[in-house]
Amino acid sequence: MDDMDNRLIAALRHDARASLSDLAADLGVTRTTVRGRIEKLQARGDILGFSVVLREDALQDPVRGLMMIGIEGRGTERIIRQLQGMSAVRHIHSTNGRWDVIVEIGTGTLESFDRVLFDIRRLDGVVASETSLLLSTRKSS
Structure with missing residues (x-):
């Protein structure tokens, strides 16, 4: 390009x-x-398509955040499968560096967001996490 x-x-x-x-x-x-x-x-294949973003799509998850997850040993694939089954998990990204996985989470309330964080932290093999709430989106692709 x-x-x-x-x-x-x-x-x-x-x-x-x-x-x-x-x-x-x-x-x-x-x-x-x-x-x-x-x-x-x-x-x-540089442009795969065009899409429409509706207002309701943006309002669907008023509470959004990124959770960085550290995983013990070789449990990454198992934990990713468990994360894929959680309805509040919007995206799962593998990464390098300190964190093994970054998860995008979206919920309707802070209380439900907190429950999701609690459930993820309880997964066998999750040894550390750090979460940041997303306050606003300045650019979206």
């Missing part, structure tokens, strides 16, 4: 419904160039 592709993707992230004409004007190129670039990015 070159600078133009990166600028086009940034514009689409800002407004995926922008017309080819508006994108072309913003980027200082022709509509044909924008259309060709989008088609090329889709064909290469």
